[in-house]
Amino acid sequence: xxxxxxxxxxxxxxxxxxxxxxxxxxxxxxxxxxxxxxxxxxxxxxxxxxxxxxxxxxxxxxxxxxxxxxxxxxxxxxxxxxxxxxxxxxxxxxxxxxxxxxxxxxxxxxxxxxxxxxxxxxxxxxxxxxxxxxxxxxxxxxxxxxxxxxxxxxxxxxxxxxxxxxxxxxxxxxxxxxxxxxxxxxxxxxxxxxxxxxxxxxxxxxxxxxxxxxxxxxxxxxxxxxxxxxxxxxxxxxxx
Ligand code: NDP
Numbered sequence: 633x634x635x636x637x638x639x640x641x642x643x644x645x646x647x648x649x650x651x652x653x654x655x656x657x658x659x660x661x662x663x664x665x666x667x668x669x670x671x672x673x674x675x676x677x678x679x680x681x682x683x684x685x686x687x688x689x690x691x692x693x694x695x696x697x698x699x700x701x702x703x704x705x706x707x708x709x710x711x712x713x714x715x716x717x718x719x720x721x722x723x724x725x726x727x728x729x730x731x732x733x734x735x736x737x738x739x740x741x742x743x744x745x746x747x748x749x750x751x752x753x754x755x756x757x758x759x760x761x762x763x764x765x766x767x768x769x770x771x772x773x774x775x776x777x778x779x780x781x782x783x784x785x786x787x788x789x790x791x792x793x794x795x796x797x798x799x800x801x802x803x804x805x806x807x808x809x810x811x812x813x814x815x816x817x818x819x820x821x822x823x824x825x826x827x828x829x830x831x832x833x834x835x836x837x838x839x840x841x842x843x844x845x846x847x848x849x850x851x852x853x854x855x856x857x858x859x860x861x862x863x864x865x866x867x868x869x870x871x872x
Contacts, residue, residue: 636706637851638698640664640688640745641715643675645814646764649840650712651681653848659710662701664688666715688715688741689733698748708749710760710851713742713786718816720775731778738782742789750793750802759802760851763790764843767810767866783808787862794860803859805850810866812838834867 637654641647642663651663663683665672672683682705686697702708716738719730742763753759768776769783787806794804811817811828817837820828829837846865849855864870 634658634660635709636660636662636701637710637712638662638664638701638708638745638749639712639714640741641666642681642712643672643683644668645816646809646812646840646843647712647714648675648679649844650714650847651675652679653841653844654710654712654851655679655681657848660705662705662708664697664715688713688744689736691740691744691747694741694744695748698745702752707752707756709753709756709758710762711745711749712762712764712847712851713745714764715741716764716766716782716816718776718779718819720779722775723777726778734778735782735785738779739785739789742786746793750797753797753802754800757801759797759800760855761793761797761802761804762847762850763804763806765790765806765808765862767808767864767869770808770862770864770870790862791860798859801856803850803856805858805860806862807843807846807850808862808864808866808870809843810838810864810869812840812843814840831872832867832869833871836867838865838867 637659642651643665766783
């Protein structure tokens with residue numbers, strides 16, 4: 633029987649590549665998104681993967697959304713916490729709203745989604761959770777105290793939950809992408825992006841598929857001895 637996988641923010645960018653790669657690997661995939669209905673409809677038309685709209689930063693909305701997915705598609709055995717946003721600004725200019733939105737959407741979402749699926753995973757003695765972190769959570773980044781704090785929090789969350797799940801057949805890992813060519817990165821000014829690419833040993837931005845392949849590897853039944861790990865997928869940038 634095919635396992636059911638949920639990818640949050642799974643309709644665009646890296647999330648779309650993960651949804652498609654999981655479908656190609658034989659999973660029953662459900663993709664979540666936050667508000668861009670047109671992108672979600674086009675995604676479903678292109679891929680045949682159903683899209684579910686709910687705000688991952690809202691605990692009650694996540695609980696109801698995942699309940700609907702479990703009824704329609706099946707019990708979530710694979711969860712990829714991918715939804716994320718940036719609201720950049722140096723701390724001395726950052727509003728509290730920008731801080732809170734980024735913490736809630738990037739980190740609060742991991743609690744909300746994991747909380748909604750963890751009891752089922754424990755009962756079935758099987759689960760695969762992958763949280764999408766960031767090189768900027770590992771190294772920090774000028775103008776991103778909110779994003780770096782949230783992503784760094786994801787790495788701690790991953791290791792703690794990995795310890796709780798280990799005796800129950802549940803693995804929890806993080807993937808930390810470097811700069812990947814999506815809309816999020818297209819918002820970075822070209823002159824800044826040029827400097828960033830110079831610091832990537834492989835000399836290019838990542839592709840969404842680079843991240844997706846890593847996720848597929850980590851969620852496989854056979855990856856059952858890998859947990860609490862953070863896999864850096866960044867063309868070697870983490871060394872600089
Ligand atoms: P995109 O901006 O291209 O896509 C973001 C996705 O997340 C969309 O599907 C969006 O839905 C969804 N989303 C945003 N907010 C919410 C919300 N509140 N509730 C539900 N869904 C939401 O992002 P990327 O593909 O670039 O990034 C994906 C992940 O990878 C993020 O966690 C990001 O931080 C991380 N990352 C990205 C890097 C990069 O270089 N691109 C580098 C390192 C990490 P909708 O379409 O409805 O807006």
